[in-house]
Amino acid sequence: MHDIRAIRENPDHFDAALARRGDAPLSSELLAMDEARRTKIGAAEAAQAEANKAAKEVGAAKGRGDEAEFERLRALVSEKKAEIAKLNDEAKAQDAALTARLAEIPNLPADDVPDGADEDDNVEVSKWGTPRDINNALEHFDIPAVKPGMDFETAAKISGSRFVLLKGTMARLHRALAQFMLDTHVNDNGLTEVNTPVMVRDDAMYGTDKLPKFGDDSYQTTEGNWLIPTSEVPLTYSVAGDVLDEAALPIRYTAHSLCFRSEAGSAGRDTSGMLRQHQFEKVEMVSITHPDASDDEQKRMLRCAEDLLERLEIPYRTVVLCTGDMGFGARRTFDIEAWLPGQNAYREISSVSTTGAFQARRMNARFKPANGGKPQFVHTLNGSGLAVGRCLIAVLENGQQEDGSVTIPSVLHPYMGGKTTVQPDGTLA
Structure with missing residues (x-):
């Protein structure tokens, strides 16, 4: 606002x-x-x-x-x-x-955001890792080790298109990724874990700039509540109407949740596999900060997300979005794009955005300056840390071997009972 x-x-x-x-x-x-x-x-x-x-x-x-x-x-x-x-x-x-x-009016871009019309004008700011040379690299859903545990046909029978049923090793690996992300954020990054509702009221969607702009991209229940597009909504709105002590800032949250999006504006895009689903899972990061600290906080959050990919040994690049590609509520956004050998391309796996006071003004979230004076609006930031399903895709495609197996990143071995490989038949070894 x-x-x-x-x-x-x-x-x-x-x-x-x-x-x-x-x-x-x-x-x-x-x-x-x-x-x-x-x-x-x-x-x-x-x-x-x-x-x-x-x-x-x-x-x-x-x-x-x-x-x-x-x-x-x-x-x-x-x-x-x-x-x-x-x-x-x-x-x-x-x-x-x-x-x-x-x-109805989008946030104003920060002065250092590059001008541009669309994603082609985004600017690469860093790159990490060297993609493996994989002969005839397959997309995730075609890898032999993956097929037994990634069932799109049954999911379509149950729920329709753009859903997936993960079974056995794939379900376990997906869960391991989410647990690894949460453990890292809590133990190493100092975030407080929160288990949030996945249904929210109109006020929460409005306060986090999802309404009225993105009503068509979200799911609403018959009772009028909304299924969250990401846990950014409940995490950020948790301070709505509050006047916080300055000493309480920054507040740093993380949550693993189901997310729901109708993908109304993406008809025909990424229809194969589980890259773009109606229901998916994310580990989210949200920070509530003093206005003077928000730019540094965005850099810190970005490093938290990048570090996860480095620990998973997934090559990635980081781009700053141009003015024409930024989201409605953002004043600056960095996208992290993981290398997907099956597509021979970098694809978004995390967005880290600062909204300034844009959301705080909508939901009247303020703090009391320590030296006195009138309450001021906090700044809010959000970022994926990471999108669990997309991270699973990246792990599978980057770990694929010529015999149809998949090598599991070493940081996930403790979550997989010490197993290191998904064999071609889908079992662990």
């Missing part, structure tokens, strides 16, 4: 920042709505002052025995009360309209 006062103070900067995203200027429209709202508020205040003055004069007129003046003033007070009520109702309606309009 944008601060109308900031737009009022520097409309040219606001329009220029929107232009970097490829959006039309909006300051004139917003300021006209703001002026209309403020005019009604001013008129209501003026009418209230007149009503107060008349109310004081009513008693004096009665004391003088001036019946005509007494009746005139009483009528004036009554008239002003009706006028005030009408003006306040109009001001509230205009305020609601302005708030709704502001909620």
Whole structure:
């Protein structure tokens, strides 16, 4: 959510920042709505002052025995009360309209975000690892060791397209990855583990900028709650309406959860395998920080995600998204793309974003400065640490061997009972 006062103070900067995203200027429209709202508020205040003055004069007129003046003033007070009520109702309606309009506008990009139109203009900032030279590399679903435990046909019979049934070794390996990620975040990265609900109210989706923009991409229950697109929503919204002590910052959370997305805008994309599913699992990272610390916090979160891939020995590259490819609520986003030999390409496995005060203003999450003064909005950040299903794909494709087996990364051996290989028949050895 944008601060109308900031737009009022520097409309040219606001329009220029929107232009970097490829959006039309909006300051004139917003300021006209703001002026209309403020005019009604001013008129209501003026009418209230007149009503107060008349109310004081009513008693004096009665004391003088001036019946005509007494009746005139009483009528004036009554008239002003009706006028005030009408003006306040109009001001509230205009305020609601302005708030709704502001909620539709994306966050402004940070100054250091590269300009660009789409993903082709993203900028690589680092690369780690050297992809193995694999003859005739297969995609994950075609690897012999994987086929017994990755069942798309049965999942389609149960739930429809874009679901998968993991069985046996694949289910265990998937679970091992999530446990490895959580253990690393808690034990090494200092995050607090949270087990969140997977259903949230409208307010939580709105406060984390998923509504109204992404309603079509999410699943809503018949009771009106929403299935979470990621645990970013409940983790971030947990501080909604709070006024935190500055000493409590930063707050760093991690959660492993089911996630649900309708993928309404991705028809025909990645329909094979489990790269893009309606139901999937992620280990999420969320930080609530002091505004002065948020940029450094984003770098820290990025390293947490990159380190997981390095421990798993998966080559990756990190890119900073250009203005045309950033998400709605982000002011800066880094994507980590894992190397997938079966596709001969790097594919996104994590996004780490800072939203500044964009979400905090929507959900009124603030902190009390230690040196006094008015409460300020916190900054919120979120990042995948990591997408579990996509990480499974990366492990399988990078670990595939010519005999159809898959070598398991050494950091996962303790989670797999000391086993090191998925054999061609799907069993562990």
